[in-house]
Amino acid sequence: MSAEMGKEILLDVQHLSYHFPLTKKMEIKAVDDVSFKIRKREIFGLVGESGCGKSTLARCIMNVYKSKGGSIFYKGLNVCDAGTFRKNQKMLQTSRQMIFQDSDSSLNQRMKVCDIITEPLKIQHITPKRGSMRAEAEFQMYYVGLDAAYLDKYPGELSGGQRQRVAIARALAMEPELLVADEPIASLDVSIQAQIVNLFKHLQKEHGFSFLFIAHDLAMVEFLCDRVGVMYRGKLVEVAKAGDLFGDPRHPYTKALLSAIPVPDPVIERARKRIEFDEKDFCCEGTLVEISPEHFVLERGKEG
């Protein structure tokens, strides 16, 4: 039964495109014909350099941006369709939650932690399960490993790691089934990063939500994620299980990206050569081809 559960698809992104108009004639293809699936209870990592369209993709999935082509199926519902979205609005807005990179700007500086965590419940008119809003906030705080004494503080009084935990608590207050985290650890210290990553792993096990984890720290992605997608210039160039991707990268861009991970060992690190990826080598035409089970690579032509 549990094995079957693992195969169940929660989110299915098909040929998604999003373009930012630059002038009347020119546009930037931020997300270009991207297809992938996230299964239930799975941590899916999305990596790529800045400006490759990771955040745009996340925002399309969350219906922040209206996609320009393709479709996104969440639990079989096409959320790109305005009618479907309106009919299921409440379900979609409660069961999908997002965590942002900069907890400094994503938390209201003028609200107390307690109000921040319970705000989504108030907006959605949900009766708190644990009696009062305060009790609900206390429970969530306990869950993310913060003391209840912080409930009456303002975000400005907390450290970066604590603020990020508050942001996580707010997202979890809705008991989401899909959590999208857009570079949640990029602005934190190494030791705090480790704490937050452990927390994600722990929560995911307890809650069983599906998790789209966007990052450019490849070492963390390797540690945390079940499957990983690599993006480059709006295209998904490789999708595979974390072990396969890091052990046997196929696309030249993935190879270049992996070669940039610093190794904490001076002798090895200095001797190591970085693999350069030439932009001109990148062919934006092509399709994802399955080269081995669950290992997809973008390849030229359409013979696949």
Place this chain on the structure above:
Amino acid sequence: MSSLLEIQNLSISFHTPRGEIEAVRNISFSLSEGEVLAVVGESGCGKSVMCKGIMKLLPACAQIKSGRILVNGKDITGYGEREMCNLRGSFFSMIFQNPMTALNPTMPVGRQIGEAVKQKQPGISKKALQERVLELMQLVGIDSPKERMKLYPHHFSGGMRQRSVMAIALAGNPRILFADEPTTALDVTIQAQILDLLREVQQKLGTATIFVTHDMGAVARVADRVAVMYAGKIVEIGTAEEIFYDPRHPYTWGLMQSLPAFSRGKETLHTIPGMPPTLIHPPKGDAFACRNEYALAIDYEEEPPMFPVTDTHYAATWLLDARAPKVTAPVGRGRK
């Protein structure tokens, strides 16, 4: 080896309404010609304050409480603003963390680099200035500088901006370059490029570099020597090989273990429990004691001195005292 910069028992405090914050406490180290010293530690441990303190770029509420800063053997601790201005840019200069805020968004990049050159050579001719700007842009690896010097910072990508900031920092041929988390705002591929560039420029010009970061991977790539800072103090200092292969301080162990590379195949990442102490009233004894699983009774009472491990490797932990129990380090694989 002659030491270019020598810091002796430097302490810097901030006077705030909440009390005195002892941001840097009794730091001593020296920097030789052409050397890269990496300073690692968590945020708030005083890394940036130390750099800015040496360059005297701190706000008025900060005060150098004690200690001396020696530059080529000359004491600059008492220097005023005018004397410091002569040193800044030509003797030492700084690269800041966020290139977007370090650059002026309303001015072409070429002119900003030119401004820095003019500062040191006021009488330079227009033609010579342009040549110097082009030379600097080439040095930091900006392709087709002639076209690019007319562009504004917002036209540039993050990596290009950081390169421009570096060109400005190098304009006065400084002997020491302070790089304050130059790669934190950048992603992996660009980070690797900037690190390589930093190393390349450093070898070409022989500039000594103080590289502030919290990324141990980046340290491994560029540093000759490493200083680990915690709660305003240097707790361990040594060559890169010594710190990576034979670390002695429990805090250094903790930092290394929290890297995912050390937890491959394990369920959870290692974390250092607790939070760094506030520096308003630093705790008695070793500031790291309450987070340290190897803490001894004496750690709560008395501050450990710097114990020498080798001639170049020092660590401030009571574990190195002759009377301490033997503890094997959880990281490091011995010297190769």
